[in-house]
Amino acid sequence: MSQTTDGKVRPRHAGRQDWSTWPQYNAAASGFAGYWYPVTWSSHVTGKPSAFTICGEKLALIRDNGTVYALHDRCPHRGVPLSLGEQQFPGTLSCPYHGWTYNLPDGRLCAVITDGPGSPICGKVSVRTYPVEERLGLVWVYIAIGDEEPHPIDEQLPAELVSNPFVLGGRIQPRTGNWRFACENGFDEGHAKYLHRTALWRLFKPMPAWNITSIVAKGRWIYRVQDEVHWDADFPGVGRWSNKRWWKANPPDTTFNIGNTGAAKKVDPTIEAQQFPGFASLSMPGVLRIAYPKFIHYEFYVPVDADNHRYVGMMVNFTKGWHTARFYAKYLGVIRWLFHGQFSGQDAWMVDVTDAPPEKLYRPDISLTAWRNLAEQETTERRASADAKDSHS
Amino acid sequence: MSQTTDGKVRPRHAGRQDWSTWPQYNAAASGFAGYWYPVTWSSHVTGKPSAFTICGEKLALIRDNGTVYALHDRCPHRGVPLSLGEQQFPGTLSCPYHGWTYNLPDGRLCAVITDGPGSPICGKVSVRTYPVEERLGLVWVYIAIGDEEPHPIDEQLPAELVSNPFVLGGRIQPRTGNWRFACENGFDEGHAKYLHRTALWRLFKPMPAWNITSIVAKGRWIYRVQDEVHWDADFPGVGRWSNKRWWKANPPDTTFNIGNTGAAKKVDPTIEAQQFPGFASLSMPGVLRIAYPKFIHYEFYVPVDADNHRYVGMMVNFTKGWHTARFYAKYLGVIRWLFHGQFSGQDAWMVDVTDAPPEKLYRPDISLTAWRNLAEQETTERRASADAKDSHS
């Protein structure tokens, strides 16, 4: 890629075959450590522990006295998952096998029921704990690099979700396929117009046949910008193709920049994500943001292992009071089924069957390469600053 | 094996433990390239693409304007199977993900729907195509060695099926087990008499207890010849065993050569396969032919991968006009269920559980070793002539 004077990124060459250009991205089959990841809905974490795998780490999540804790889901005694255990004392979790009891805040072995109060091993063993936060109705876990301290989660969340009032509706699904294929699918400029041509969601949202696209970097985010939008295409010697159907919403009558859709309509000026430059943006560690005029859709691609990820899809409306009722009606009546259901299901299908590298990239894949560059760059910088810290301590 | 003056092959020694005697056969777990293979019924290949694996090659089959085409079932862009795609333009197939559109005859990328008419990658990418023919109501694909040209399919088909009128009934089944076990099972002199002793098919066709067998090579085919046929056996110190049962057809009253069954009864003298020498014959790349007086049964053992094959069984009757009705009645009423069903199912069962080498061969396995020699010899010759061609070009 080459950064040009107007700040836009344009492809240098296509036909790339492997991922050697992005060594750290290539190695991140199980995700990048050093980030907060959403795991499940807050309401699903109770006093009965549950098991999750995030970035290859096995976690036991449990809620105690209102607070959620995450422990490494393996009792050091005999390797039994603590998530199969129960709580015998406040602030603790006990392994189901021998009642080894761990202190939730620090994972220290604080009692061994079957060895009595004087058990000599107490305090000599502990399990790893993971920082936990609750935001947006979700439980977030920090997967640390080594024993680093986590950065504040609000620094990582999309800014507009930290300070504004909003309502949201969403879906969490375990999905097959590597998280990178899911993330690349989400930001991928190319596929939506073709893959989703049959989605009923298109009743409301027209899509072109093809675009000329560029990518703009802005803070932690990269934005997809449509410089040209074409609603029909005439392929010499092959035929004519159009995305127009009688049952789909009609496209606007000009070749305009979708990036300005938002600006064109009345949107809350306080929501920066809905202004220039583009309606689709992406940030590490795999967060997609689609800014519609009336609400913003987010997708978090949470790494589980090399072959699985968790899809967290959220539709957010920046409103409060009785307006929230209108949103819920719209979400439960339409969005949940057409967008977070059928439409997103088509993506899940492709993510499951994608198999790369080897690969041959084409012009619209500028969105993929820009994302991979972002991941590579941010990771490199984080490593550098971490090493710097170490050398000072 | 040793070729004797009378042209018959007799075993040199048994107790063979591995397949090192047949290095190329030993290496052909996924089949031999350089042959035509039947894939499925012609009627099953339509405008909606379907996926098959032959000799380890993933294929997408589609019918366009009456003609069947085979493409390598992987889009070079992101590795998505083209068999999941749809046809957007005549003579093409489009990948479901981004609408990369391939020209069916030559596999050239002729349009990229989501990148517009001027897409720079067009013509720079293509997928491998496979020669396709339709014969006997089946779609045949040629798995080439490198980029060689295919030989005419009629050279490979059993001669009597090229020039004569006939009717056929058959079955195609995906089966577990390596194709070589299936092929060896088909030509195996030894097992039928014992394994199939309970098959209802035996109501019509008697089988001996044991034979003295020899193998005769004739053109591309090797024939099994019964020099002796024994209907009972007395095993010293063990007991007496006979294949006669009240419900089975009675054997002929002499120890005769089954190879002459055909000759004995009136058979169409134009069908060479029904004359001398034997009623069971085999040819590369795994085609079995059983010449009954009134019809010929064929089995094609199509390699899928090391652990799977496709069984293609066909009963052919060389007749036309209203006689065909009689054959269909016979096939649908009896043959399909007793022969292509129960009887063939017993073979499928054994093929699934066969596990060799190591192995210990016995006298009747002369049929196996002759087949392996044939495979080894024909492969060696083909390689040699191919190398010769290369050196001349």
Add this chain to the structure above:
Amino acid sequence: MSQTTDGKVRPRHAGRQDWSTWPQYNAAASGFAGYWYPVTWSSHVTGKPSAFTICGEKLALIRDNGTVYALHDRCPHRGVPLSLGEQQFPGTLSCPYHGWTYNLPDGRLCAVITDGPGSPICGKVSVRTYPVEERLGLVWVYIAIGDEEPHPIDEQLPAELVSNPFVLGGRIQPRTGNWRFACENGFDEGHAKYLHRTALWRLFKPMPAWNITSIVAKGRWIYRVQDEVHWDADFPGVGRWSNKRWWKANPPDTTFNIGNTGAAKKVDPTIEAQQFPGFASLSMPGVLRIAYPKFIHYEFYVPVDADNHRYVGMMVNFTKGWHTARFYAKYLGVIRWLFHGQFSGQDAWMVDVTDAPPEKLYRPDISLTAWRNLAEQETTERRASADAKDSHS
């Protein structure tokens, strides 16, 4: 471990991480050869062969004229399992594929049905046979080290089961998890009080909160002895825990030695296993014995492969005549469901999820380390004496 003057074994240190201390035990993932193993109920072995895997060895079991025989379950011809075959002659088993017929007592190929009486391979091939005995209503197979002769099975059986009259009820279940985890679970001093706290079996049998335990070796067996028994525990800063529940049997009012339970009540003085020192004992190759006052419970952990074992649980009552009816009523009415069912199912659950090493042992695991020492020691001695024999022959 260290043997002290009073003959008791006490732990030297905990926190052990791997099994390198017990090299032969560590290597015995598929079990120890050189022992008799119970395979299935005698009544389940008939003239129709059945297949089992013991210590990684595939066996075909068949009953002929009242006697049970075990053959290696693979025909040397083409690798087909003999357990799929049928009996064609008395005293033999025939492979289903080509009728290769093996002599049951010695596994010699005595007839090849499809090659006639003069088959030259007869007597040149044979399959391995395994010594078989029937005891306690079970079929036992000896897995030999090399070609050694088996020791008498009665030397290996619990002594009290050889000479006394008794009745028994039991269960055999294929279970997931390595046999060593099952065996360690069975003798494990620690888990029962906590894991089984919810078992209805506790209606009849109280369990403490924790013990001080030591291990006593006696002949081929090691015994678990409770030096102290505590029914409640107060964990500083954590809380109080007790095993007492209104629905459970009340514990005796003193901190007594469960090892003397038996002695305390009237038990048949001829049953040595019910005397001092402890009520739980273990012997190679994985036999657990729990001596209740009125009956003895046995568990045999039979290795299948690295990930599977067979659980053989038996409740034995040393009585005869009409008393046996009382026992059967008790077993079928209660024991089978509460003890061999729910209670034992909790163990199966833990055995399935245990994953060690790495591990961190604690004070009660003296029972595990003593068992591993026993296995290591007995194996070493057997090897030594075997080598001695060899050098003399």
